[in-house]
Amino acid sequence: MFVPNTTQDYGDNPIAVRETDTYVSEYVRGFVEKWDELIDWNQRAKSEGRFFIDVLKARGKKSVLDVATGTGFHSVQLLKAGFDVTSVDGSAEMLAKAFENGCNQGVVLKTIHADWRQLNRGVRGKFDAIICLGNSFTHLFDENDRRRALAEFYAALKHDGILILDQRNYDRILDEGFASKHKYYYCGDKVVAEPVHIDEGLARFEYSFPDGSRHNLNMFPLRKDYTRRLLREAGFQKLHSYGDFQEEGEETDPDFFIHVAEKSYGTN
Structure with missing residues (x-):
C-alpha cells in the first residue's frame, strides 16, 4: 500500500542539498495540498489575463504540452480556451492534485x-508548443540536466514549435537582495514566500502558511542571460523575453522573466 510522505527531510544541512532529483521529495502531500493557497487561482487569472493564450494564438498553436503542470492552473486555463493540452509533471503528488x-x-x-x-x-x-512555467526550470541543478531537458523539449516540438519558459528574476535577488510585488505570481495574500539562503548555486525558499506550517524548496538561481544562452545553444532560433508580461524595458524591475523561444525563425 502506497503511503505518501507528509513531511520534508533535507537532512542535517539543508543548504548542501543541491541535486535535481530533490524536487520529487520536496512536493510532499502536505505542501501540495497548500500550494493553491500560494498561487490564488482567481487572482493569478486576473493578473495574467490572456497573455499565454494570446502568445499561442498569435502563432497559430493548438496542441500544448504543459511540462510543469503543478496543480494544473495553466493546463486548465488553456483547456478552457480551446487548446489541446497534455499535462506532465515529475511529481505524482502534483499530478494527482492537478487532475x-x-x-x-x-x-x-x-x-x-x-x-x-x-x-x-x-x-x-x-506538439505545437511546450510551456514550462511556475519557475519550474530552476529545479534542475546540474547544467547537463538543463541541457538534456531543453534537448527533450526541442525534440518534442514540431518543426515550427515554440517553448515558453519562465523564471524568477534571480539577477536581482543575487545582486541586490530579495523583494517581490506578488502582483503576478504567487498571489496568495496570506502566504509568505521568501528566501532563507541565497548564493550563486542555491536559492532556498521558505513558504509560511496561515496554519503555521512551513515548507521549503531548494532551487538553482538561473541568471537571465545564462538561460537565454542555453535556449539558443539548444537550437532555438528566435528568442523574445518579457518582464512580468511586459515588453523588455516597460517593466524595469520584474519579479519574473518569460522567454518565448521559437524553433524556426518564422515570420512573427
Missing part, C-alpha cells in the same frame, strides 16, 4: 508522469 483541480473546474486533464530528462520516452507525438 482533481481539473475535475473541479469541469475539465479532464490528460496527465503523464515523466522526468524532463527522459520526456520523449513517456510522451508520444509532436
